Amino acid sequence: MKHPIDRLVEQSRPDDYTQPPDADRRDRDLARAFAVPAGTGARRRRSVRPVAFVVAGLATCSVAAAIAIPLLNNPGSSNLEATPTTPTASPRAAAVRSVLFEAAAAAAGTTAPNSARYWHHSSLDISVEREAAGPALIEQRRTVDLWLPRDDAGASWSISQFQGARALTGGGDRWRVAVGAPCPKPGAAKPCWTTKEVTSRAGAPDKQRIETVAKPFAIGSTNLSVAELGRLPDNPAELKTKLLALSQPSPGDPNATLFETTSALINRLPTTPAVRAAAFQLLAGIPGVQLLPKTSDALGRPGTAVALTTDHGPAGAHETRLIFDPQSGKPLAYEARIVRPGTAWPGLPPGTRYLAELTKTTGWTTATP
Numbered sequence: 001m002k003h004p005i006d007r008l009v010e011q012s013r014p015d016d017y018t019q020p021p022d023a024d025r026r027d028r029d030l031a032r033a034f035a036v037p038a039g040t041g042a043r044r045r046r047s048v049r050p051v052a053f054v055v056a057g058l059a060t061c062s063v064a065a066a067i068a069i070p071l072l073n074n075p076g077s078s079n080l081e082a083t084p085t086t087p088t089a090s091p092r093a094a095a096v097r098s099v100l101f102e103a104a105a106a107a108a109g110t111t112a113p114n115s116a117r118y119w120h121h122s123s124l125d126i127s128v129e130r131e132a133a134g135p136a137l138i139e140q141r142r143t144v145d146l147w148l149p150r151d152d153a154g155a156s157w158s159i160s161q162f163q164g165a166r167a168l169t170g171g172g173d174r175w176r177v178a179v180g181a182p183c184p185k186p187g188a189a190k191p192c193w194t195t196k197e198v199t200s201r202a203g204a205p206d207k208q209r210i211e212t213v214a215k216p217f218a219i220g221s222t223n224l225s226v227a228e229l230g231r232l233p234d235n236p237a238e239l240k241t242k243l244l245a246l247s248q249p250s251p252g253d254p255n256a257t258l259f260e261t262t263s264a265l266i267n268r269l270p271t272t273p274a275v276r277a278a279a280f281q282l283l284a285g286i287p288g289v290q291l292l293p294k295t296s297d298a299l300g301r302p303g304t305a306v307a308l309t310t311d312h313g314p315a316g317a318h319e320t321r322l323i324f325d326p327q328s329g330k331p332l333a334y335e336a337r338i339v340r341p342g343t344a345w346p347g348l349p350p351g352t353r354y355l356a357e358l359t360k361t362t363g364w365t366t367a368t369p
Contacts, residue, residue, distance in 0.1 A: 136170030220247030316342025
């Protein structure tokens, strides 16, 4: 008898995907797909709604949350015009499905130990900013380890360490960069932005114990517990409906919202193998998703990426990518790149990878912090 996950994967495959996933098929699909130019789609509206860790006291937030900041920090950036690139159906779409369904099958086959006490997510977070009073582009790196209890009752742990900064353009070993938050309202007397000094030196590890937080994760405007994430539907259609409902109220583009939330389920949130498999399949059906084979993350690890490019009119355009190993279904990174700077990313040249969360370890573990 087939495992229910295997039946789920088979039932949700496209009609032309009748063979088990294998490397030869993937290579044939890719060769066929990239001989065909992609088209473009209609204009849509969206605003960025983050998927975030909301545990009070954590030294860092997720990269997905940070991706929202550049748009939210610019006046008039809500209800932006957005133009996701929508590929022509057929060979290229079939290649996207082929690769993602292979990853789904691999993800569905993973298991977690029954005695696991914590969800452990270890990452290297990278951000690139322009120097506050100069032309240099400054890259900052920080390692983050998050340990969240399985039963929603124990303490959580955060271990972060600043790994130093470097100038991508220009020189020196210390710089001032802007820090802050969106102004509460136009014309507010309280300063919204300040600057801080960063150096090329690594800092000391910062280990924090966070007492019980009932719902430490946010999808859109909805906070969820570890247990609630574990109960998300493992059927792609039902998962799509659920994620869109959790993201409400949202005037934004549902395709971009789905790409962000679905990538988070794969890359770092405590979900089951069946939900991660459904998330890969859901990605395959999002209009505008592009396949980037034989790519690599900021650490040089090879993988395959799916990407969505969104145009926000005068505010600029950016591309978000989920990089993964298609044969194992393991996530490698989630990153954002500048396509067109505009007012949201002034001074950052096109192609700049301005945010990245590189996954080192993610999953249930019997180890303790």
